Amino acid sequence: MKNEYSSAEALAADPAFIEWVQHPTPTNTAVWERWLVQHPDRSAELNLARQLVTMWQLSPINPPADAQATVWAAVQAQKNSPVYPVRQHRPAPTRRRRTGALATVVSAVLLLVGTVWYWQTQPVVEYAGADEPRTVTLPDGSTVVLNTGASVRFPRHWSADEDRTVWLVGKAQFSVTHQSNKQRFIVQTPDQLRVEVLGTVFTVDEQERQTRVVLNSGRVRLHMAGQPKPINMVPGELVDIPANTRQAIVRRRVEPAVYSAWTTRQFIFDNTTLGDMADLLTQDLGYRIEFADSTLRNRRMTIHLPTRDPAILLAAIAEANDLTVSTVTPNHIRISPKL
Amino acid sequence: MTVTAEDELWQRFRSGDEQAFTAIYNTYFATLYRYGYHIASDDELVKDTIQTLFVELWRAHRTLSPTDSIKFYLLKAMRRQVYRAIRQQTPALMGTDADNSLGFSPEFDFITLEVQQQQQAQLRQAINQLSHRQKEAITLLYIDGLSYPEIADMMAVQVRTVYNLVYEALERLRKLLSQPGFWLLTLMGLMV
Incomplete structure (x- = not known):
């Protein structure tokens, strides 16, 4: 950070200033507050520079929902297939060469089929980046907003007769689609909590010490390891399940928007x-x-x-x-x- | 991501670790998509480009050089591939004026700003008057978080030129914003 900035433009072009506007921390906030105390006449320019930085919002902000998964599937299918050099002038193939070419084609097709099969049976794991929450669409059209550092694992397909089970680490908000056959949706956390759902919006925050579930709308049933009786949650309810099973489970009424505000930053x-x-x-x-x-x-x-x-x-x-x-x-x- | 974590992730990818490859893809997909989209305005072209980019990366992982910024490395490769894809799609553009018709021309979103529609239109008009290169430099600085030397390397110009591009563009926008009554200043009362 320089001490003198000749104008709002100079501030808005400065990496230290941009860093503060976009990622304020107590430290850099203190630095700039001190600067403002030393330059009390510059507060209008500081505000202007702040607006210059924050107004630069591109649209669309996010790629279409399925783009990331679609492209990844194509990358997986292609990345290990052999590379053929591109030839400008191809000589007419002789009979032997044609057999060779046929064998190559057959093995390439087999490899592709194998790769696709392998890929289809592999579960999908989606992570949120370190900077912002990320929305993931599940195979049934339900969506998950993953908080920073969270991840969710799920199979590539759910057949109609199996539960829709996903495995969660960290914090996520689920918006679950209702299926005509009342197919169950289950969120499994590492500490053996199962959240059973029928078309609804809710947040699961899996932490080391406790897991918190907040229900915005719909109906959710909690199954805890070692607890024979499940808890039926009602909208607007928060339940804290401590990792230590000797501690009490806490249930209370809350304003759910408070607990899902992180999904909208x-x-x-x-x-x-x-x-x-x-x-x-x-x-x-x-x-x-x-x-x-x-x-x-x-x-x-x-x-x-x-x-x-x-x-x-x-x-x-x-x-x-x-x-x-x-x-x-x-x-x-x-x-x-x-x- | 810290520099060492990034460095380690890239090392693991170079040694053929599929998990590292997946993590890199998942971390940077949205960034690459956004950047490509604002050059090409073509969803299919951008997806194809990212696909080609990652297939080529995987095939070449043993021969890649180390990097301390994966994002910069990928954005630079993305830029090259997008321009190549556009030129292949429209060979008519090949020639001296190619750089005038091709370029970074993003759509903007002012929904989060507390300004009237009329002011949004003014902002759009002001931004449209900026050159492709000015818009690209500011976007790489503000949205993608690259440093001035990285932007210079990417756009193949001097660092000083990047600074001038940014400064001149901001000067134009500032003139618009500092018109009396343009902004409804909201949060600043709390900050200062």
Whole structure:
């Protein structure tokens, strides 16, 4: 970062500034806030530069839903087939050559058939990248929004008489299609929780310590290992299943939009405690948030932010509650009453 | 992805690890698709190009050189392949004016911005006045997150030229944005 920027353009062209606008962290936010304190007359230009960076939104933002899978299937089918050099002038094949060519064609076809067969029996594993959630379409038309770092495994085809089972690691929101034969849809997590579904929207957040299921609409039944009785969830309900089976299962009514806001890259909190917000920043973004006074955790507020920007969220929390947010290390935040 | 993780992933791919190959594909498919689409505006051509790119990558994995930025490596290869595919499809474009008719001309999306339709139209018009190269340089900088030297390498120009392309384009847009009342400034009150 340079100290002097002659104009909004100079700011908007600067890699350090772009990095801050696109990926704010407590550290770089502090750097730019300090810069603004030193240059109080430049705040209009800073705002303008921010708009220049954020307005550059290409459309379409995402490729068509099936493009990634279709192209991958073609790559898999082709990548190991032998390469023939392209010849400009091909001599007329002799009889022996023709037999040879025929054998080559036959073996290439066999190889292709084998590859396609092999490929069709392999399960599909889809991962979200490190930067943003990713939408995956399942063979039955259901969709899964995978949070950063999450993955889902499923077979390439489901026959009509088998359960639609997917295996989830991490956090995902499922929108499940309803099948005319009432075919079951099951989400299996590594800790032996099975979520059974009939056409519905819900989120499963599989974590080391606990798995959280939030139901937006429809009906979901939870089967837990070692628990004979399943839990029937109703829309608007949250259930936390601790990995340690001796701990209690927690059920409560929530605003489901709050828990699926990550799929649209927003922050939505309706009458939510600061403690719950801090937990979300901890689980999703790896923050460590410390409250100087533990009663602060129980304060409630409502906030809707159009961008999933932790720096703005923390600033808003501080502003609305008259608190001080201080940065201990980049990901370690301390929230205390204003002195 | 950190530089070492990326370096390691690329190493594993070069030694023939199918999982690494899959991970690279899944990580960069959307980036490559978007970039290709804004050059060619042709879904089928872009998908074919990505397919060719990855088939060739796999076949050549033993002979590939190391890289510390997989994204840059792939985008550069993608750019080459897309232009090649366009030229093959339309041989009439071959010739001196090819670079004027071919080029980076993306559609823009202003839905997330809190501006009126009339202002969106003004923005579109302002962006349409930028050159293909200006649009490409800004997109590589803002959307794909490449560095100035990487963009220069990709577009086969000097780093200084990239900086000028970006700066001149931003200057034009800034003139439009700084007209009184153009923006409804929303979140900044919270930030500053």
